[in-house]
Amino acid sequence: MKKIWIIHNSLHGNSEQISRKIAEDLKNSYDVSLDSIKNINPEDIAKDDPYGLIVGVRILAFRSDNEIRSFISNLDKVTNKPISKVAYFSTHALGWKKFFIKGMKKTLEKAECVEEICPEFLEVKMKGAEGPAVEGADAKIGEFISTLKNFIN
Ligand SMILES: Cc1cc2nc3c(=O)[nH]c(=O)nc-3n(C[C@H](O)[C@H](O)[C@H](O)COP(=O)(O)O)c2cc1C
Numbered sequence: 001m002k003k004i005w006i007i008h009n010s011l012h013g014n015s016e017q018i019s020r021k022i023a024e025d026l027k028n029s030y031d032v033s034l035d036s037i038k039n040i041n042p043e044d045i046a047k048d049d050p051y052g053l054i055v056g057v058r059i060l061a062f063r064s065d066n067e068i069r070s071f072i073s074n075l076d077k078v079t080n081k082p083i084s085k086v087a088y089f090s091t092h093a094l095g096w097k098k099f100f101i102k103g104m105k106k107t108l109e110k111a112e113c114v115e116e117i118c119p120e121f122l123e124v125k126m127k128g129a130e131g132p133a134v135e136g137a138d139a140k141i142g143e144f145i146s147t148l149k150n151f152i153n
Contacts, residue, residue: 001031003048004152008056009037009068012130014091015056018122018141022054025145030152037068042075052085052152053114057104059092064104072107079113085152087118089144091133093126120147 006023010016016036023034033048045053055072058065086108090101101121108114122144125134 001029002051004030004032004052004054005045005048005050006032006034006054006056007037007040007045007068007071008034009058009065009071010056011058014124014126014131014133015058015089017131018089018091018124019054019056021141022145022148026149026152029149037071042071042078045075046078046080049081050083052087053083054148055086055088055104055108057088057090057101059090059094059100062097062100064090064101064107066103069103069107072104072111076111076113081113082115083113084115085118086114086116087120087148087151089122089124091124091126093129096123096125118148118151120144120151 004026006019008015008019019034023032026032057068088104092100108117124137127134
């Protein structure tokens with residue numbers, strides 16, 4: 001089975017919860033690993049030569065979380081084999097603005113190890129910083145997972 005890594009840097013659990021939903025849906029077809037970047041190093045991912053990478057991005061102070069952006073940049077330095085398929089999603093609590101995710105997009109586009117980035121992107125709004133997600137989020141997440149499966153295939 002092809003290896004897929006799902007990473008997040010969740011503090012309140014919102015990005016982690018969505019990561020787990022995605023992992024649950026992919027685990028029958030792929031060898032899925034999921035973890036917080038607090039628990040792993042870029043080398044842990046690089047040694048697996050993953051086929052796919054899915055990144056959960058929390059929005060902090062109107063920007064993509066810098067810690068996970070740095071993690072991707074460091075992963076790029078230690079990765080020898082290209083990662084064929086890369087996708088990302090975001091959780092946030094304010095009205096969505098495209099520029100929230102600009103930083104992560106830039107980081108992924110700059111990373112030489114990233115081969116193809118999923119053109120579809122998921123953003124999930126939370127009712128407050130600690131969640132839960134707003135009504136309708138489950139359907140949106142489900143749609144994203146279907147898109148993701150087509151993209152990875
Ligand atoms: C310090 C801090 C700053 C935040 N800044 C923003 C922000 O600028 N825009 C926004 O939409 N949400 C903001 N949020 C909300 C988080 O993006 C949201 O709670 C997210 O789901 C957190 O992800 P996590 O549960 O995976 O940690 C902020 C949260 C914290 C704690």
